[in-house]
Amino acid sequence: DTAVSQTPKYLVTQMGNDKSIKCEQNLGHDTMYWYKQDSKKFLKIMFSYNNKELIINETVPNRFSPKSPDKAHLNLHINSLELGDSAVYFCASSQKTGGVGLFFGSGTQLSVL
Amino acid sequence: GEDVEQSLFLSVREGDSSVINCTYTDSSSTYLYWYKQEPGAGLQLLTYIFSNMDMKQDQRLTVLLNKKDKHLSLRIADTQTGDSAIYFCAEARGGYNKLIFGAGTRLAVHP
Numbered sequence: 001d002t003a004v005s006q007t008p009k010y011l012v013t014q015m016g017n018d019k020s021i022k023c024e025q026n027l028g029h030d031t032m033y034w035y036k037q038d039s040k041k042f043l044k045i046m047f048s049y050n051n052k053e054l055i056i057n058e059t060v061p062n063r064f065s066p067k068s069p070d071k072a073h074l075n076l077h078i079n080s081l082e083l084g085d086s087a088v089y090f091c092a093s094s095q096k097t098g099g100v101g102l103f104f105g106s107g108t109q110l111s112v113l
Numbered sequence: 114g115e116d117v118e119q120s121l122f123l124s125v126r127e128g129d130s131s132v133i134n135c136t137y138t139d140s141s142s143t144y145l146y147w148y149k150q151e152p153g154a155g156l157q158l159l160t161y162i163f164s165n166m167d168m169k170q171d172q173r174l175t176v177l178l179n180k181k182d183k184h185l186s187l188r189i190a191d192t193q194t195g196d197s198a199i200y201f202c203a204e205a206r207g208g209y210n211k212l213i214f215g216a217g218t219r220l221a222v223h224p
Contacts, residue, residue: 004155031210040216041150041199041216041217042214042216042217043156043201043214043217044214045211045212045213048211056211090155090156092156094210095210100158100161101144101146101148101158101161101203101205101210101212102156102158102210102212103158104148104155104156104157105155106154106155107154107155
């Protein structure tokens with residue numbers, strides 16, 4: 001049983017298209033996140049939801065829109081894809097507070113051509 | 114990670130100890146973490162330390178925290194080829210586990 005699962009694993013698309021990445025966690029956690037990892041492996045937080053409420057919204061273009069239908073799911077929709085959006089996107093989850101840290105999915109490799 | 118810094122590369126011989134260093138800037142960080150990323154995989158939580166501790170040991174892993182200097186290190190004893198990966202340190206800010214990551218240290222283990 002995968003704790004944090006994201007789909008798809010690979011996504012290849014043309015500039016200007018709209019795409020979505022889905023994430024689900026079965027850990028019973030309250031908080032979910034989206035992180036972006038660039039080609040140099042630098043990880044940066046994008047968004048976080050706590051029990052369907054947006055709690056962290058970093059400086060991200062508004063072409064990126066997260067949606068959390070329930071606390072076990074956090075999806076990421078990207079409009080008008082650009083070349084610079086090419087990266088690996090990681091979903092993660094955690095308890096609201098506490099020292100266990102974040103549990104990550106295996107990532108979605110997005111390539112914009 | 115402009116606020117969390119790590120050296121980018123470390124090469125060690127199999128069987129030796131590896132020490133990966135990290136400096137952070139936010140003295141109010143309550144937890145500090147070490148994550149491991151293997152090629153094509155997500156991040157795996159290796160260990161973490163609470164800010165009121167100065168050392169934590171877990172099998173081959175030893176974490177040292179110098180809060181005065183905001184310095185964190187991860188020591189891997191008896192390093193194996195399977196330890197080759199990128200190691201990220203991270204500090205937690207705020208009440209929602211907002212993790213700020215370093216740029217990652219690429220550990221290469223050679224025979």
